[in-house]
Amino acid sequence: MEKIRMLSTLGLMGAMPSLSSAFEASTGIHVDADFAPTLALLKRLRDGEAADLVILTREGLDEMIGEGRVVAGGAADLARSFVGIAVRAGQAHPDIGNESALRKTLLAARSVAYSRLGASGVYFAQLIVRIDIAAEINAKAVIVEQGFTAERLLSGEADLAVQQISELKQVEGIEIVGPIPHELQMPAVFSAGRMAHAKHAEAADRLLRYLASSEAVPVLRQSGLEP
Known part of the structure; x- marks a missing residue:
């Protein structure tokens, strides 16, 4: 089974188990997800940690795009969080x-x-x-x-x-x-992007499209996020 590695902000931790399993059931692609605060993830990515897909705050994702670590095309805002x-x-x-x-x-x-x-x-x-x-x-x-x-x-x-x-x-x-x-409030926006050096680029793009689709909306909402 193809595996993709995802690094995500803690805000998506509640929604990801059911989103990952639905995605795996329909595509056969397993999501290996690791969760940490955005600032901790930025440090890990700058230190060279490898991943296929990242979910960060919009500001964090923009920094990664600016540094050429994340592909600008296809990046998507998934949800707002209060x-x-x-x-x-x-x-x-x-x-x-x-x-x-x-x-x-x-x-x-x-x-x-x-x-x-x-x-x-x-x-x-x-x-x-x-x-x-x-x-x-x-x-x-x-x-x-x-x-x-x-x-x-x-x-x-x-x-x-x-x-x-x-x-x-x-x-x-x-x-x-x-x-x-x-x-x-200044709601945080959580956004996803594919890493420029993703080993599984095509699979990462599929997951990104799924997370940004209407199918993901009820799960995001139930976990306390505003799609």
Whole structure:
């Protein structure tokens, strides 16, 4: 069976198992997927790691196209992702309905977990500067290098976890309070492109077309993404 290697941002981790198996069933091509935050993937690609297809934030993909690592033609935006806030299951859901409520909730939390290398962490770091609470939040933040911030709710290290909704959904035993208010959001766009030195270029193109097709839409939506 032909195999293709895919490196993907964590945002697609929820949708990929069923998308990969549907693709494999119809084409006989196996997808070997590895997931990490975009900034970690960019470093690995620059260090020479090989892949056939990559899914990154749009900004990350554009950098890779600019460096000649990813083919510009055929690159496709797959989905938008919104950042949300979660609590441990059974905890009261705090008010995050508007900017002042969100500010109060973040200041009142004992600690807030957010990621350093993912798109959500980059965005959240800018957001707390914008609403003027960066010093207070960072003094009590749990910064997660890789993986899912909501796991810090289960370990008791944090009261609130901030990440893409599609990533929060990967963790059992937590509840998503909701998205950060829309007027404060800068949704991440996840985009796919074929590597310039792909060993399985044709198979990678087929997978890319499938991921960008209407067939993938319900699966993306169910995983917390907006196709």
